[in-house]
Amino acid sequence: MKFLPRSARPIVCLPVLFSLLGALLTIVAMHPVARAQEGALDKSLPKGTTVEEIIKRFAAKEKEFKEARDQYTFRQDVKVMTLDGDTPDGSYQQVFDVTFDDKGHKVKNVVFAPQNTLQRILMTEEDLDDIENRLPFVLTSDEVGEYDVLYVGQQKQDELDTYVFDIAPKQIVGKKRYFQGRIWVDNHDFQVVETYGKTVPDIRKKKGQENLFPKFTTWREQIDGQYWFPTYTRAEDTLKFSMGDIKIREIVKYTNYRRFGSKSKILYEGKEVQKAEPKPGEQAAPEPPKPQ
Numbered sequence: 001m002k003f004l005p006r007s008a009r010p011i012v013c014l015p016v017l018f019s020l021l022g023a024l025l026t027i028v029a030m031h032p033v034a035r036a037q038e039g040a041l042d043k044s045l046p047k048g049t050t051v052e053e054i055i056k057r058f059a060a061k062e063k064e065f066k067e068a069r070d071q072y073t074f075r076q077d078v079k080v081m082t083l084d085g086d087t088p089d090g091s092y093q094q095v096f097d098v099t100f101d102d103k104g105h106k107v108k109n110v111v112f113a114p115q116n117t118l119q120r121i122l123m124t125e126e127d128l129d130d131i132e133n134r135l136p137f138v139l140t141s142d143e144v145g146e147y148d149v150l151y152v153g154q155q156k157q158d159e160l161d162t163y164v165f166d167i168a169p170k171q172i173v174g175k176k177r178y179f180q181g182r183i184w185v186d187n188h189d190f191q192v193v194e195t196y197g198k199t200v201p202d203i204r205k206k207k208g209q210e211n212l213f214p215k216f217t218t219w220r221e222q223i224d225g226q227y228w229f230p231t232y233t234r235a236e237d238t239l240k241f242s243m244g245d246i247k248i249r250e251i252v253k254y255t256n257y258r259r260f261g262s263k264s265k266i267l268y269e270g271k272e273v274q275k276a277e278p279k280p281g282e283q284a285a286p287e288p289p290k291p292q
Helices: 014-030 053-069 125-133
Strands: 073-086 089-098 105-113 147-157 161-167 178-186 192-198 203-206 208-213 218-223 225-240 244-259
Touching: 014 192, 053 147, 053 161, 053 225, 073 125, 147 178, 161 192
Parallel strands: none
Antiparallel strands: 073 089, 073 244, 089 105, 147 161, 161 178, 178 192, 192 218, 203 208, 218 225, 225 244
16 A cells, blocks of 8 residues: 555545444444454474475475365455544445456456545555465465475364465565465365465665555355355555555455356376367368267
C-alpha cells in the first residue's frame, strides 16, 4: 500500500461513508477470526524421520496442491480497511469468481466492487498481485531452493499435529516478490495448513514514495478430503510510513471451491506417454467414440 497525501485524497460524502462503515462492522462481527487453538511449541527433533525428509515431502505435496488448485473454480472476497483506532474510516472491496473459459484458461470475473473509499492509502499493483498470488502462499519443490528453511519444532493446531518451520528468501532477485515468515505442516499429509508472515521486500524509494505490506495469517481447510486449500486470510497491522503510521485490516475469504475437470494421462512403465504429432500432410487420428 502507498501513503496517499492529503491533497490527493478524494472527497467522500460522509453519510454514505458512515452507512458503508456500519455495514462493514456488521460483516466483520458476523465473521470472527477462526484462529486455530495452538498448543505449546515442542522444540525437539522429529522422531522416525529427518528434517530434510520432511522439507522434501511437504515441498512435493505443495507442488501437487498447486497443480490441483489450478483445476478448481472458487470465489475470492477481498476487503481492505484503514482504521482510526478500531473504527474503519475507509475501505476497498472486490469479490470475484475464478473460473475457466471454453478453452480451459483461467479467468477472473468481478461480481461485486463497491466504491473505493480509502482516503489515506492507495492500493497498488503489488498489493493486488500479492492478494491473488502470495497470500495463499505455496512453497513447491521448484521454489524451495530459493529459501532458507529452518525447523522450529512441533506444535498442536486444533486436532492436527504439525511441524513448524521459519522461512525467508536467500536473496532478493530483481523485482521478484517473496514470502517471509512461519508455516505449519501437518505431520500426516505433509501439507501446509497455516501461514504467518508477510510478502517482501517493502519498497522504499524516497520519502513519500513507499509501498508497504502488512503481516498476515492464512488458514487452510481440507477440500474434497484430499488437499488443504486456503479459505481465510486476515491481516491487522500498522504500516510505518515516513509520513505517519496507518493501521489497516485486511480480510480475504476463499469459498465455493468446485473441481472444474480432470486430466487423464496414459502411463507406460511409470512414464507418461505423449501423443504422437501428425506428420506434414497427414491428419490426426480421430478420437475414439466415448462409451454410452
